[in-house]
Amino acid sequence: MSANLSVAAYTYEHTQALFDGRVRIDGVDAAFETASLVSDIFRRTIEGRYDIAELGLTYFLRTFDLDDAPFLALPIFPNRNFRHSAVFVNTAAGIEKPQDLAGKTIGEFALFGHDAGVWPKGILSDEYGVTVQQCRWVIGGTNHPIPAFDWIPQPLPARLDVRHASEHETLAAMLESGQIDALISVDVPQPLLNGSPKVARLFPDYEAVERDYYQRTGIFPPMHIVAVRKELAGQTDLLRSVYRAFVEAKDQAELRYLNDAPKQHMSLVTPWFSSLFEANRRLLGEDWWPYGLGANRKAVDTFLRYHYEQGLSRRPLTSRDIFVPEFLDT
Known part of the structure; x- marks a missing residue:
């Protein structure tokens, strides 16, 4: 049966x-x-x-x-998915290399520690010395406003500066305007897709960086x-x-x-x-x-x-x- x-x-x-x-x-x-x-x-x-x-x-x-x-x-x-490609920056924020993220305000899609965020934040810590405690965080929707995911536990490290974007804000618009310096997101911000000069990837040649990462680690995240x-x-x-x-x-x-x-x-x-x-x-x-x-x-x-x-x-x-x-x- x-x-x-x-x-x-x-x-x-x-x-x-x-x-x-x-x-x-x-x-x-x-x-x-x-x-x-x-x-x-x-x-x-x-x-x-x-x-x-x-x-x-x-x-x-x-x-x-x-x-x-x-x-x-x-x-x-x-x-x-390889996730070096999930990190985006405002081109006027003075972020030329991963280490420059320290002290910056970073947006993150959906919740602090979404799957496409845990990986790059871990890599930034392991390989570039940038920890989550060194940054300020804004949580929200990338291209569309989203409410907080109240149906799942939301643990946060002690003494971490985290807030949720307002109900009308999107992280993509905040990134383009400079309200946040960088963004970690499973979704690509629309201004980048539209060709805005104000938004770029932290790793412009992300495919080469991700292939090197796999060759060194054997990890396909x-x-x-x-x-x-x-x-x-x-x-x-x-x-x-x-x-x-x-x-x-x-x-x-x-x-x-x-x-x-x-x-x-x-x-x-x-x-x-x-x-x-x-x-x-x-x-x-x-x-x-x-x-x-x-x-x-x-x-x-x-x-x-x-x-x-x-x-x-x-x-x-x-x-x-x-x-x-x-x-x-x-």
């Missing part, structure tokens, strides 16, 4: 096969749900709507400070995991079926690009994609989007350290604390 499960994830190309039925979860009658904003999936997951769901790493980790943490994770990483409710954690066979299905859906997406390579990816509209594809395979390997803890342990351990150092976890967490035990050897 099939188990009935509610499952939620964003419809990436590497999860699409789960939604359209090309990949099924063995032994599970799964009702899949998505949302136009991935943060809506996070909120609904925290509110208890799903059995299994994609959840941002920081949103997931913050639940471990609750009296009864409701989730454990499967080592499935549906969203990952994960942003999200797949969370399961703790009451399901003991159902190993069921969870292995879930894990296999997510892996198969991802493998199908990768296989499409591999199979299109002999035809120079003529099915795609992006010019010179084949050159990019070849360069990525040389750097990232044949499975450039790996699941399982073995291939991601260093990245996960680094994020856990950053989360604690930035005051977002009360205690240092380890992989053994957060993953379903039977998946620690994946």
Whole structure:
């Protein structure tokens, strides 16, 4: 008899096969749900709507400070991105190098310590000596005003200067006007997309910087995991079926690009994609989007350290604390 499960994830190309039925979860009658904003999936997951769901790493980790943490994770990483490209500056703020961020007022998207913020702030500390305590912080929406995310714990380091933007302010406009000196955001500020000379990236050649970062560290930063409710954690066979299905859906997406390579990816509209594809395979390997803890342990351990150092976890967490035990050897 099939188990009935509610499952939620964003419809990436590497999860699409789960939604359209090309990949099924063995032994599970799964009702899949998505949302136009991935943060809506996070909120609904925290509110208890799903059995299994994609959840941002920081949103997931913050639940471990609750009296009864409701989730454990499967080592499935549906969203990952290099994040040197997530730091933007006002061109009149005197920020020529990362170290110049010290003492500045920095905007951050959605909450202090969103997933795309934890990574660059950790890197700024490790590699450039700039800590979160050295800056002032303004939280808000990048291109659209957003209210505070009151559905998730909001820990802050002691003696940190943090405020939320007003209900009519956007961080993009504040950056362009000089009200804030810099911005860390998953969303690209619209003035930059519009060609404003007042907004630039901290790392103009971010691709080269991010490729160098991967070559030195081996880290392709994960942003999200797949969370399961703790009451399901003991159902190993069921969870292995879930894990296999997510892996198969991802493998199908990768296989499409591999199979299109002999035809120079003529099915795609992006010019010179084949050159990019070849360069990525040389750097990232044949499975450039790996699941399982073995291939991601260093990245996960680094994020856990950053989360604690930035005051977002009360205690240092380890992989053994957060993953379903039977998946620690994946």
